[in-house]
Amino acid sequence: MTDTPATAPTSLRLRFAAISDVGRVRKDNQDSGYVGPWLVAVCDGVGGAARGDIASSTAIGQLRRLDVPPDGASPDDLLTKVAGALHRAHDRINELAEQDPALDGTSTTATVALFDGARVAMGHVGDSRAYLYRAGEITRLTSDHTFVQTLIDEGRITEEEARVHPHRNLILNALGGPGDVEPDLFVIELTAGDRLLLCSDGASGVLDDHRLADILATGSPEFASVELVRASLEAGSSDNVTCLVADAVDAGDPPAPGEAAEPLLVGAAAERRLHRQRGGMGAMGSLFRGHRSGDTGELEPVQADIPDDLPYAITADPIDPEEARYAPRPPRRFVWLKRLLALVLVTGLVWIGLAAAWSWSQDQYFVGEEDGTVVIFRGINTELAGFSLSEPYERSDVRLDRLGEIEADRVREGIAYDNLADAEQKVRDLAARQSVETDTGTGGAG
Secondary structure, eight states: OOOOOSSOOOOEEEEEEEEEEOTTTOSSOOEEEEEOSSEEEEEEEEOGGGTHHHHHHHHHHHHGGGOSOOTTOOHHHHHHHHHHHHHHHHHHHHHHHHHOGGGTTOEEOEEEEEEOSSEEEEEEESSOEEEEEETTEEEEOOOOOBHHHHHHHTTSSOHHHHTTOTTTTOBSOOBSSSSOOOOEEEEEEOOTTOEEEEEOHHHHTTSOHHHHHHHHTSSOHHHHHHHHHHHHHHTTOOSOEEEEEEEEEETTOOOOTTOOOSOEEEEHHHHHHHHHHTTSOOOOOOTTOTTOOSOOOOOOOOOOOOOTTSOTTOOSSSOSHHHHHTOOOOOOTTHHHHHHHHHHHHHHHHHHHHHHHHHHHTTOEEEEEETTEEEEEEEEEEEETTEEEEEEEEEEEEEGGGSOHHHHHHHHHOEEESSHHHHHHHHHHHHHHHHHHHHHHHHHHO
16 A cells, blocks of 8 residues: 555546447456446456356445545545455355355456545456556556466566466456455555556456557547457457546546546446346347357366365366356467458459549540640549549640630530540531631621
8 A cells, every 4th residue: 555645635536438348259248347436446257157247247236335425534444445345245246156056156356446536545356457547658556366467476477478378367366256355455646637447358368558558548538448448359359348447637627528427337237237127128239249249159168177276266277167258369360461461452442443433434535625626535524632534635626716605615614425436526516617607707707
């Protein structure tokens, strides 16, 4: 915990947004999120067939009670509130499991930020994450409670190797299950302009700190949260993706256009609430579903021998119903090559379209005027981006000043034909009219 004064003046407020997406692989969303004036919280349910969505939504139901004005609470008081809410959520999930054996083994991660107008009291369990983006720099605030994080801490693997490690989804600490929960607790001082990101591992598992910083540097909280989800799915995330973004702004700043005025509930918690309101009908789908919609099914568990000293959250190694949903997958290969081929394909289609249009235009003609003389032009009588889409093809000795006023105006505007023969016939007609009008004019003068 950082050294902070007993109380802090309420000089800041939060401007926030949240989005949760089931993704392109999962059939349901086990993430839940909540963001309001005083609280930001994300939970990622674990349990597969044991309904991780129930665990995460239950936890959010307990944690969201923290979203009340702090009333001058000290940092220790804030941390006590966060710890108490996490323990209540842990106990409530276990109570549900006792009442329904089908929920045995369900649990959830939880990352919580309780705001008091000047700082946030953080509580963390599992592998969801919290980041602070400040003055162009990103800082990871939480440490994953996972097996691979212990390997990183011991210097045995790197962060990049952890992203594709076969046991990267093995969680050592979670809400729900036997034993007591042991959350990480600490306080972070905020300044105006700070941006907080709380997200599930569906985002942090595929986007490195540099990419996260690039996205957090842009736009409003709503824009950043949507872009984070989109980028995660584009990067190949096979998980649910939940991102909550909150900006610390001066308390006196007016609301921004489109700024959320009420707390936001997303993911499984929002779906279950909507489900109850509709009497069991309806569910929320994916905002970025793409072409892989529908039920992806479940794989049958493959049992394996587990060492006795592994933590309680690990029940199979590594493939059980949950591991089938969070199965280790290396990042997509040759992404750059696929994008290059797509670019080549699009470029080729555009070129073919332009070539077809150009070929058609070369069969078009119009009778027009150049330097006071009637000329047959090849192409279309128009300009595109300052470039003429026609060129002189045949010149004649017919002069506009020897034609009638109406005929001369038509030539100046351009008389279009879809073949050369008709255009040449028109010029011959104009030449004949020029001779007649010249003869008539000469006779009148005599």
